[in-house]
Amino acid sequence: MKAPVAWLFIGAFLAVCATFLVAPTAMLAIQAVTGEDGFTLAYIETLGQYRYRVAFEHSLYLSLASATAGVVAGGLVAFAVLKPGAPAWLRSLVTSFSAVAANFAGVPLAFAFISTLGTLGLLTMLLKRIGLDLYDMGFSLFSITGLTLTYSYFQIPLMVIIITPAIAALRPSWREAAEILGATPGQYWRHVGLPVLAPSLIAAWILLFGNAFSAYATAYALTSGNIGLVTTEISAVLSGNVAADPQIGAALSVGMIVVMVTVLAISTAMTRRASRWTARS
């Protein structure tokens, strides 16, 4: 086999990516600023309307909250499981369960939470019987809080999977060196543990943020579109459920891409700062 065959394969792959990934993205950008009379910023301006502003606020809040909850809770779980004193069976149980739960999302996850914490969910009923009416207390599964709780179900295990190698790479001798130099556990974490983990934590957070930001199925099945998120708004435009121009869908999509690029750029800058001591910089 000669190099020309190789170029054929490379070329085919790049052509498919250009046609079905790059071109549609570019198309969105063009469509978002093209009206009947050519160039217009009208559609971008509609993003400022109450309905879409709220959708962006919801999406951002949900992504921030569930990514942060995932990073903190998942980090603590991974840390607890990786202690040398933790039994081996516990470690494999958590690893394999995390692999499943991180990929258990969308419609089935929504149903699991409806069965549990919905208005007629089993846990809701059980708690009501002992005099604890969650919905009277202001909780609703079909709110941003409820969505955050549900999203955490795949965010936490995803964090466990991503951060485990980084935590496992913390050398016991760093901890021991800090300890014998007189540092408290708190000082060890503040000066050594967390700074060393920082690049991995930032990378994990951004992945979790993107994961929540682009999630659609879970929210759709849970709220049937009652809570406006950017993803559900785009789907409403696309499926013609609301009377809106397709350009608004494009503008919303471009908005999402801008958010993702911004978050990615900030995190890259932060990672660069946090990892100036590593071999790469």
Place this chain on the structure above:
Amino acid sequence: MSGAGANRMGPGGWTTLILAGVYFVVPLAMTAAFSLWEGGSTYGFEAYRLLLASADLPDALLLSMELALATVAALLLLLVPAMIFMNLYAPGLRPLFEFIATLPFVVPAIALVAGLTALFTGPEWLIGTPFYLVIPYFFLALPFAYRSLDVGLRAIDLTTLTEAGQSLGAGMGQIIRMVILPSLRAALVGSTLLTLAVVMGEFTFANVLLFRTFAVYMNQMGQHEATAAAALAVVSFLITWAAMLGVLIAGRGQTSIPGGH
């Protein structure tokens, strides 16, 4: 003895794990219990019987499985050879490949659907068939398939293997078939199973583009048959579990298991 205490699972560690355990087990247990509820105080497998009896389920399930297999085939035919040849002949293209692999992460699935609908309004043979979904699914699976293959390719020192093969008189085709692909086995099996799991559960594209896949069917079911939906959730959890078990066994610790939706 704080020295030894740092290594032991203290009460803090156990509290964390027990709280996490409750959070993760309760919804599953409740869903399982709910799926067995037949109204009042009777419990049984009625919901599961209803599922099996449903005329539409086999079609939806079959469609999802066909799509999953088609997506895997696309990844194997397009991505795998392109990555091997890029590493061998055009390492200068690596940044471009890295960029493409990050792109689906920056462009959310729903935005890609919007872009595809805006760009392609025909021809009917392309956008009218459910296999149109293979295109977005390919990009959905691309980031983690790329990552997993990249790890596998870096681990085997492609150039040395190829030169060793050539010095023994093997042609490029033989080298790929007999040397490179077998050493990528773990990465290939891992990304295949993950692709299967992701495509089987994928809802965004199918729902917006109006194709009745397994996830779409499950959602419709849930709108009017609550217990059947719970039963489906349980079944779906078990399917995911089986797929991940396959990854773990195939990977034997070599393949990382990414998540993503």
Place this chain on the structure above:
Amino acid sequence: MATVEVNRVSKSFAGRQVLADLSLTMGEGELVCLLGPSGCGKTTLLRIIAGFIPPESGRVLVAGKDVTALSPSARRMGMVFQAYSLFPNMTALDNVRFGPRVAGRPKSEQIARAGQLLDLVGLSEHADKYPHQLSGGQQQRVALARALAVQPQVLLLDEPLSALDAKVRVQLREEIRRIQRETGVTTVLVTHDQEEALSISDRVAVMNEGRLLQVASPSTIYREPSCGFVARFIGSGAVLRGVAEGHSVRVANLALPASAAAAHVHGAAVEMFIRPENVRLQPMNGQLPPGAVGVEVRERTFLGSLTRIRLTLPGTDDQFSLWADLASEQAEAFIPGSRVVAQWDEAAPRVMPDADAGLRNG
């Protein structure tokens, strides 16, 4: 600076006894090496002194004060680990000032102290480099400076040179000795390298299977090993099992001259130990001189200025070997396969009771 006293310490892991009722005292400013094969318990002992592992029984005293119940951070000790223990996110200077920093010393003092110590280990120019920009030897120098920055009462070194290549190892061990003398800090060094232990310590403590076999100065350890294990582990030489018979040891029907055998009961099972530098060789011409042994040359190993020759006792089926070190140009005369005459000063061999004899015969 302080004395360190390990008092009847025992420790087991998962039912296996790692340290058995072990006691050891180190004087002020002394450098003691814990030497032994891997798994002998030397690292466990060091970690018990540091406070990372609690002993099952026994006590650790520093300057006469019982520190057994204190955490590592309260013991005022400095420790250098095998390798890669520098905090990767801090420069050399920040690593060295970590101890004073967590102790809340003023920043100017931290930096001044760290600067002095980097100077002491010869790395002032690399103060702003991160660990990954330093060589393995430089990293260990920084680790040493970091350990000294807390002005420790005791310095603990856990195989600090084992990850370095041979040349750097020799250089750095001399430097550790110099710095230890300058600072006068009581030091415990764990190593499995006998050459390192002999060259650097005031005293060497040889350990095996959780016990101390001998604690003595390097020259005593080398010349007067207390038992066959120490003899085999330190330097090189032949340990021959036999029976004490007056001023000789009988090994396989040959009477080997050894005046020290007289100290043992006639007929007692003993081990005779003789170093290669004590064995002289002559070509065989006719009669064996009195006190000489006829041996066969087996193989020669060129070591530079010396050549080491392996010899076997005749009629023993290769079971009993001894070695002789000869100047290389002389060694050429002794061809493998030839019979030669071996001789040594009657006072040279050590004769020790054979500790395993009871086991073998019973």
